[in-house]
Amino acid sequence: MDLLTQPVWRLYDQSISAISTSPLTxxxxxxxxxxxxxxxxxxxTLRTWVHAASVVLGIQDHRLPHVHEAMALLEARGYQPIVRNSGGLAVVLDEGVLNISLVFSEQTNAMSIDDGYEAMLAFTRLLFPEGEIAAYEIEGSYCPGSYDLSIGGKKFAGISQRRLRQGVAVQIYLCIEGSGSERATLIRDFYELGLQGEPTKFTYPVIKPTVMASINELLGLKLTVADVVIRVQQVLNRLGEIRVASLNATENERYAFYLQRVIERNAKMLAK
Incomplete structure (x- = not known):
């Protein structure tokens, strides 16, 4: 909780404004x-963000022997594939999935990888007090990791981290609405077509759709993403003073630089 308790939290809500943009943004x-x-x-800073139907692929996903066929499958089902220039594996984003980024500085206090994960785990438990949230790898889920978040053995969220210029962004996707198993089925089909039984050096996950679910399915609720955004703001209000702020003109210049960089990287990956 120490990391979560801050004198001031900046809040940047892009849960509506980012929907029609690429996850690259x-x-x-x-x-x-x-x-x-x-x-x-x-x-x-805490940022909330949502994107329309997309699948974010990791570098290893792009090395599948039949990746272009598999990406065409995603597009045929209405999902836009992009490639991120980092670790991790395929993740589904859509309007029923809320993403949260917690961004900290390492200038004042060093942060281990686990410190970041534990902060997001603690925040998620504050967000959903109705359930007993566990953190361990859920075998058969997409993008599996030691900080998969689950209730009753079914995964509803995954956490990742990005570190840059003494800043640490801890990111989580939360499946709120819809069917977790349907999202997992999409990724299962992506891997099956991408592999077509061929041996690979990297071991890709064998997806079992039944081990994934949404918060609504797990807790018997009817929450919308908008409802959870309100919960996020309520929890944050208990952790420090909130300052709602998008980017100013100077900050937008840095954003333009980073956006150009991620667009160029993605284009290079897709061209291979």
């Missing part, structure tokens, strides 16, 4: 915030 935004917070030009 969010990677650029978090890189921008990493620099600003890391260099103490901004207080610690």
């Amino acid at each position: 969010s990677f650029a935004m978090d890189d921008t915030l990493c620099e600003l917070v890391g260099q103490l030009q901004s207080p610690p």
Whole structure:
């Protein structure tokens, strides 16, 4: 909880404004915030963000033997594939998935990888007090990791981190609405077509759709993403003074730099 309790939290809500944009914009935004917070030009920041139907692929996903066929499958089902220039594996984003970034500075206190994960775990538990949230790898889920968040053995969220210029962005996707197993089925089909039984050096996850669910399915609720954004703001209000602030003109210049960089990287990956 120490990391979460701050004198001031900057709040940047893009849960509506980012929907029609590419997830690449969010990677650029978090890189921008990493620099600003890391260099103490901004207080610690919480950003909420949502994107329309997209699948964010990791570098290993792009090395699948039949990746272009698999990406065409995603597009045929209405999902836009992009490639992020970092670790991790395929993740589904859509309007029923809320993403949260917590951005901290390492200038004043060093942060281990686990410190960041534990902060997001604590925040998520404050967000959903109705459930007993566990953190361990859920075998058969997409993008599996030791900080998969689950209730009753079913995963509803995954956490990642981005570190840049003494800033740390801890990111989580929360499946709020819809069917977790349907999202997992999409990724299962992506891997099956991408592999087509061929051996690979990297071991890709064997997706079991039944091990994934949404918060609504797990808790028997009817929450919307908008409802959870309100919960986020209520929790944040208990952790420090909130300052609602989008980017100013100077910060927008840094964002333009990072956006150009992620667009160029993505284009290079897709051209391979």
